[in-house]
Amino acid sequence: MIDYKGKVALVxxxxxxxxxALAKQLSERGAHVIVADKQADLAKEVxxxxxxxxxxLPCDLSEPDAPAALVKxxxxxxxxxxxxxxxxxxxxxxxxxxxxxxxxTMTLFAVNMFAPFRIAQAYGAGLAGSGARGRLMxxxxxxxxxxxxxxxxxxxxxxxxxxxxxxxxxxxxxxELGGDLMDVHVLMPGAVYTPLISRNLPDPKDLPPxxxxxxxxxxAEIALKGLDLGLFYIPTHAHIGDDIRPRFDGVQDAxxxxxxx
Numbered sequence: 001m002i003d004y005k006g007k008v009a010l011v012x013x014x015x016x017x018x019x020x021a022l023a024k025q026l027s028e029r030g031a032h033v034i035v036a037d038k039q040a041d042l043a044k045e046v047x048x049x050x051x052x053x054x055x056x057l058p059c060d061l062s063e064p065d066a067p068a069a070l071v072k073x074x075x076x077x078x079x080x081x082x083x084x085x086x087x088x089x090x091x092x093x094x095x096x097x098x099x100x101x102x103x104x105t106m107t108l109f110a111v112n113m114f115a116p117f118r119i120a121q122a123y124g125a126g127l128a129g130s131g132a133r134g135r136l137m138x139x140x141x142x143x144x145x146x147x148x149x150x151x152x153x154x155x156x157x158x159x160x161x162x163x164x165x166x167x168x169x170x171x172x173x174x175x176e177l178g179g180d181l182m183d184v185h186v187l188m189p190g191a192v193y194t195p196l197i198s199r200n201l202p203d204p205k206d207l208p209p210x211x212x213x214x215x216x217x218x219x220a221e222i223a224l225k226g227l228d229l230g231l232f233y234i235p236t237h238a239h240i241g242d243d244i245r246p247r248f249d250g251v252q253d254a255x256x257x258x259x260x261x
Contacts, residue, residue, distance in 0.1 A: 001228045005030035010074040013088030015042040017194030021220035027051045062110045067118035075126050086116035087139040096157040112162035127181050134182035140166040142190045146243040190237030192219045
């Protein structure tokens with residue numbers, strides 16, 4: 001297991017949901033935690049409630065310069081930055097034939113897909129020449145891998161595209177780093193009881209069993225276990241493996257019909 005005692009961890013989107021759970025569990029394991037979120041007051045509350053009270057940093061990651069400024073401030077707190085959980089993100093529901101690709105969609109991609117890699121660039125620059133090794137976990141989604149069976153009526157085309165982008169960019173980042181500077185991981189949660197779900201189902205007891213929803217604490221537990229194991233891909237639900245099968249089978253069938261195998 002990773003020893004987080006005396007380590008500094010930055011969690012974006014840390015004021016609620018998966019981010020809050022990650023912040024709490026990292027603090028329980030001895031880390032000094034920075035809670036970064038657009039919801040400044042809520043971030044302060046979360047940071048103050050941690051087992052080892054942390055630092056809250058307000059941050060709007062839709063702004064192009066915000067990721068680098070955040071990383072600079074995180075390094076400045078205690079002179080080190082051992083782990084970044086680039087977790088901030090949000091959803092958008094709109095059918096693809098109705099998607100206007102306007103400002104809201106661009107903000108979705110700025111936060112979900114571009115911000116984690118702007119963070120990675122700033123983190124790499126901060127680590128370079130320091131002799132320290134970093135660790136970066138980016139929150140993708142089950143939508144990074146497929147069109148999940150459980151959400152096929154949810155109008156998540158643009159959101160799914162942003163999370164697909166997270167995965168392939170993380171794979172390229174890992175490849176190009178070649179083992180230098182930092183370890184890279186991608187958390188791929190299925191349904192988690194975050195505000196996105198709780199707005200419509202305020203009582204977890206009302207959750208349909210077939211949704212397979214897990215609590216944020218369970219998601220964070222799986223995420224940190226994945227880091228302990230050194231995994232690049234960190235899925236949170238068993239069905240994620242089944243959901244990618246139709247794409248693989250479809251490609252295999254096409255190869256056969258085209259006479260290529």
